[in-house]
Amino acid sequence: EDKVVQSPLSLVVHEGDTVTLNCSYEVTNFRSLLWYKQEKKAPTFLFMLTSSGIEKKSGRLSSILDKKELFSILNITATQTGDSAVYLCAVAEIQGAQKLVFGQGTRLTINP
């Protein structure tokens, strides 16, 4: 069965710190990996990654995929209290079970 594992499960840092969140996966026919931020109810989309080694960047957030080692990282630099959220990683397959499979999430808390 497809598996997505995120680490750490919980992280507490001070404002201004840089954080790296990890997502490793095991899928048979990889299509894409997606990162989401969940603050209240609805997760909001951050990045979709399909190719190895190409960094996606949006402001202070960036992400990269390694399809050989089967993992992705999400970096947040100069963290702000508004970055406090649960960060979710999900993987989709090309064929077979095509549903998005989510990891358990990383709860990030930024203290002022």
Place this chain on the structure above:
Amino acid sequence: GAGVSQSPSNKVTEKGKDVELRCDPISGHTALYWYRQSLGQGLEFLIYFQGNSAPDKSGLPSDRFSAERTGGSVSTLTIQRTQQEDSAVYLCASSLVTGFEAFFGQGTRLTVV
């Protein structure tokens, strides 16, 4: 519509009653997903619709749960004879194509008392 719309946003029901949760996906999106999230937990996959293909129901926790998608658009998740362990936030998402960015609705918070 502009985004994925779910209704109701909150539902309190008595144990044993049936409930229906509605999801209106983004227009033109062929893929539709239902997930369940219990307090402090991750997203648990329930069911997935893709176009006219048979839905992937592998995540439905029991035969009390069912879902349909009419005309390739609106979807309804039905829970029969609700139990307290069904209490959770039910999230719906849609995407243009399988595996691409899925956009979530605001969810329905179901409380079974």
